[in-house]
Amino acid sequence: MTVSESTLRNFTENVFLAMGCSKEHATLAADVLLLSDLRGIDSHGVARLTGYVRLWQKQRINATPNIQIVHETPSTATIDGDAGLGLVVAPFAMKVAIEKAKQYGSGWISIRNSNHFGIAGYHALMAVQQDMIGFAMTNASPLVAPTFSNERMLGTNPMCYAFPAGKYPPVIVDMATSAAANGKLEIAQRAGKPVPEGWIQDSAGNYTTDPHALKSGGSLLPLGSDRDHGSHKGFGLSATVDILSAVLSGANYGPWVPPFVSFLEPPVNPVGAGIGHFLGAMRVDGFRPVDEFKAHMDNWVTRFKNASAIHPDQRVIIPGEPEFEAEQYRRQNGIPIVDAVVKDLNEIAEKLHIKPL
Template sequence: MNFITFTEEKLRTFTHAVFIKMGCSEEHATLATDVLIKSDLRGIDSHGVARLSGYVRLWEKKRINATPNIRIVHETATTATIDGDAGLGLVVAPFAMKVAIEKAEKYGSGWVSVKNSNHFGIAGYHSLLAVEKDMIGISMTNASPLVAPTYANERLLGTNPMCYGFPAGKYPPVIVDMATAAAANGKLEIAQRANKAVPEGWIQDKDGNSSINPNELKSGGALLPLGSDKDHGSHKGYGLSATVDILSAVLSGANYGPWVPPFVAFLEPSANPVGEGLGHFFGAMRVDGFRPAQDFKDHLDNWIERFKSAKTIDPNKKVIIPGEPEHAFEQERKVSGIPIIDVVVNDLNELASKLGIEGL
């Protein structure tokens, strides 16, 4: 497994060109590019430019609308439901979070549910939009059914990530960004490219037995909920995933559970959908709706310092603050560049050749 390092600007230029070729407007191409590059900068390689080919294939299948009419279809002073018109989730999601932020600016909080969308990148990107406004940001999305609920031998839920973002003072924001499955599907894809086994407790085979084969999903297996199995608290991960699915889709009118359309283009969506596209959910809460923002940030700084000074089992290890590793990656990669695995580079160069644009 080899990596090739690219400058942020090189990857931005390439990614932007791909979205323009798909027919996106300059504004949408720039925004979609920013979401993907943010993922690579923050070290979440599974959700960055490695996803480009998947978006293009869905667009070719006419499952992604490059020129969507994103609009509010239901609204109160503090809530809204948005129809993404089958657009890129990378564009629909920031639109929705900005609506939540605008409502929070006026009324203290804003809550937005989304239907008829697609994969929206990393949840952290959208929560950070609120954090930058001294708000608490909440973002979540349902996803292709790859996860078996506790005791089930059937894929009914997605990895269904959720993110909570909190603004700090002198420290980077606390960003709790996680899948509600034992592992995100992107981590299986990384293991497949590297031809490596995955840890015990991530997946089960088609018969419900534990497996370490990263290709298990291709033969009828399933990812497991956060917690792995009942003895290790999988019912909690299942409950979190169900919460994401209900807020993102049952609330908005998107597809939920096994009806969520697959991210891969070679699998067709359900012939009998219960809603429209994928669903997301966003929240923005003004910190100063609860106490002065600076007071909160000073105390969150104190919280961070206390946790970082905790006694540890191994003296060579420190307690990690949620979002700290991603922030460190971002600072480093903005200077030293972004490493991309050679398999992904080859895939992107093939994509460039097909689209008639300059490769990496």
């Protein structure tokens, strides 16, 4: 099914309104999810909407949060999200980071007591729109085993770095620190297809291509898959996200991070509040004139796009380029949604008494 941006946006806003969100928060939350679908990151768009609803029904998401700064210096702050939607809490925090950066050159915000915040790229791009370099990362419920382990200890823990350019779109490095995002498994499950070897291991620590292996005690692998291929680096990156997002803010970390799915209860012995994020904004003109930087970013992009290709039909792809191209296409031609997601969304619509897709 292909749905226009406006139709999907209205539907998503209505879901959040039915949850009790304010119009402002419903519009913002829908905007975060829609950007994910527009940019081709289908695993983090409206496919996640039913998850937010079910957590709200379990009273694990607060639809009307009192988001507050609880600790602050001129260039840093810690924010308590009051168990609100991460889709709302993270943009609030990035606005604080941007205002601090305007005054002091950079702003750094650690967040606790939040929930899943959508794609990290949305929040980092908020800084890019102000001619700043944006940073966004979040910890997540434990699905990933550290190197040499078969115990789930870390989330997919994505991190994003976004850089403004001139004639080119922003360069956006937005990635999970696991071998694959959990959403990729969900896509494979819906399609009934195996996943590549190296993404996931079974409960005994053996490679498997079964996308359902997590349900029987398996775990995702860190970026690099195994020690011989650099999984210790993925483990290290994931640990960095966990520490900055949660140990620093007072959120839950490691195996104590609450699950995103409603049928699993949070750990009974939490070490913090909710999940955590870490966001930052850094003024380009704190280092050199913005126009100079953008001109050199364009030169950087041009040179890398023209790097010698191994195969003539496979060009070098700049980070963020496929997502930018997807966004241009989908804004004009609509957003494809698989049948299983449409079914889930319409079931939620019926329960919330709103118009289905």
